[in-house]
Amino acid sequence: MPRGEAPVGRVMAQIAMVMNLDKCIGCHTCSVTCKQTWTNRTGVEYAWFNNVETKPGVGYPRRYEDQEQWKGGWMLDRRGRLVLRSGGRVKRLLSLFSNPDLPSLEDYYEPVTYDYDNLISAPAGPDMPVARPRSVLTGKPTEITWGANWEDGLGGAPENAGGDPNLSGEWAEKVKFEFEQTFLFHLPRLCEHCLNPACVSACPSGAMYKRVEDGIVLVDQDKCRGWRMCVTACPYKKVYVNHATGKAEKCTFCFPRIEAGQPTVCSETCVGRLRYLGLLLYDADRVGEAAATPDEKDLLDAQRGVFLDPSDPRVIAAARESGIPEDWLEAARRSPVYALVSKYKVALPLHPEYRTLPMVWYVPPLSPVLDAVDAAGGNQDDPDHVFAAVTRLRIPLEYLAELFSAGDTDVVGGVLMKLTALRSYMRERTLGEEGDEAVLKAVGLTAREAEDLHRLLAVAKYDDRYVVPAAHKEDAAALTAMENRCPVESSGDPAPSDGRRVMLGIPTLRRRSPETPAGGRP
Structure with missing residues (x-):
């Protein structure tokens, strides 16, 4: 081994995802297809394994990013040790039967159906009969006041978007939600399948586990006892409780498709072609050290x-x-995720400060900056104008930094400058001009790297965006060991589990007190 090189520890493989946010059009196709595939059942009407949020906004569930309230993720104690923000074993044991840090029903939304029978059974009269909403939980008439995409396109932003936990600090007062002055972008979210998942560590039953073969985080439905500690521990709030079966459920990363070498449903159906799937190799022995980084x-x-x-x-x-x-090693060498995350470093994780080491990364959107350039009378095709905007515009730069780099604007600014230089250079090349390589050199790219990155971000074909190696036949027994007797075999009815049926009543989904504001803290 050459002197100065760190030894390679235990190598493991992880299927990871990158999303290019500039290409997301907010069509919610990924959310709908995921819903129809995985949560179109009784008990998980409110669960969206994949949802698309409009930012700025409070998100789904409400203010899930406020870890002072929800206690998700990890933190360092006084000795610099990594501990769950939700507390140690004693605290979690004491709150096992009454967890105070769970989102309420109103933080999600009350699932509803409609009184369709009234449309055909109403007596004749001068008014058109209507199908009024009824609660799926109680069967009583209810009002629809919130939903998974309630803020779509900044709908209701003047009322609720001020509750976005990322709009904090002195600069937050500068944000104006008038239509002509605002900025927005769409943020698709799913389980991060973290390298250091807090949900796995918090589960008292050991039901949450991370697969050794591909890093996908799943729930063993036979072991789950509905303690709901995983819901609190997940800082992204992507673990849900099925109120009909009493079990935790979450995004499975479409593992049956992954095992067959196919992309996830959300990736397959993505209209904007913004998702990339690929294999990453990582040193498992260095995960704990990385998550415990002091700064x-x-x-x-x-x-x-x-x-x-x-x-x-x-x-x-x-x-x-x-x-x-x-063949997995070959797939790792062809991985678009490795190229975007480690080679070109244009992809960033969502809220790295949670210390879970998330494995769904994002290419931050350049469009809010370009919109600001246009609003200021500049030319978004001129790299000098865009470079100036990146360095001078604190909004939306600081907002993006709160999301993707723990508040470090230099990191986000560097990525946006790299994307701007790439955009300018390839535009000149497309128009038959030579292209200014000095612009690329300023952001650490060569002409060849720029062409490769442009191909990956702009015109990559199906097989280039999704490099998913199929599982091996010799691993079939291990991969299917946890898949039997899953309690979602029928429409909401739990499968037999040796008589150990765990049910949760409706009160498990707590209701917020009436005085709590819709978009803010209680």
Whole structure:
């Protein structure tokens, strides 16, 4: 081993995702297809494994990013040790039967059906009969006051968007939600399938687990006892409780499709073609050290330091020792996720300060900055104008930094400048001009790298965006061991579980007190 090079530890593989937010049009196709595939059942009417949020906005469930309230993710104690924000074992044991840090029903929404019978059974009269909403939980008439995409396109922003936890600090007062002055972008969200998942560590029953084969985080439905500690511990609030079965459910990353070498349903049906799926190799022995990095702003580099170069001979040798197949190593070398995350470094994680080391990353949107350039009378095709906007516009730059870099504007600004330089250079090349390579050099790109990155972000074909190796036949028994007797075999009815049926009553989904504001803190 060459002197100065760190030894390669235990190599593991992780299926990861990157989303290019500039290409998201907010059509919600991914949400609908995911809903129809996984949660179109009794008990999970309110559960959206994939949802698309409009930012700025409070999100779904309401203010899920406010960890002072919800206690999700990890933090460092006084000794610098990594601990769950929801508390240690004693605290979680004492709150096992009455967890105070759960979102209420109103933070999600009350699932409804409609009184369709009234449309055909109403007596003749001068007025058109209507189908009024009724609560699925109680069967009583109810009012629809919130939903998973209630804020779509900044709907209701003057009322609710001020409750966005990312709009904090002195600069938040500068944000104006008048239509002509605002900015927005769409943020698709799903389970992050973290390298250091808080939900797995918080589960008292050991029902949450991370698969060794591909890193997908799943729930063993036979072991789940409905303690709901995973809901609190997940800082992204992507674990839901099925109120009909009493079990936790979450995004499965469409593991049956992944095992067959196919992309997830949300990726397959994405209209904007903004999603990338690929394999990442990482050093499992360095995950804990990376998550315990003292400075939150260093967590991004620490997580990137965990990822391994699939072309490094030492990594290849260590991966073979760990039992990773040759075709998986080849897929890791072709992975678009590795290129965007580690090679070109244009993808960033969502809220790295939660210390879960998320594995769904995002290419931050350049469009809010371009809109601001146009509003200021500049030319968005001129890189000098855009560079100036990136360096001078604190909004939306600081907002993006709160989302993707723990508040470090230099990181987000560097990515936006790289995207701007790429956009300018490739525009000139497309028009038959030579292209200014000095612009690329300023952001650390060569002409060849720029062309490769442009191909990946703009014109990549299906097989380039989704590089998913199929599972091996010899792993079939291990992969299917946890899939039997899942309590979603029928429409909301739990499957037999040796008589150990766990049911949750309606009061489990707590209701917020009436005085709590809709978009803010209680």
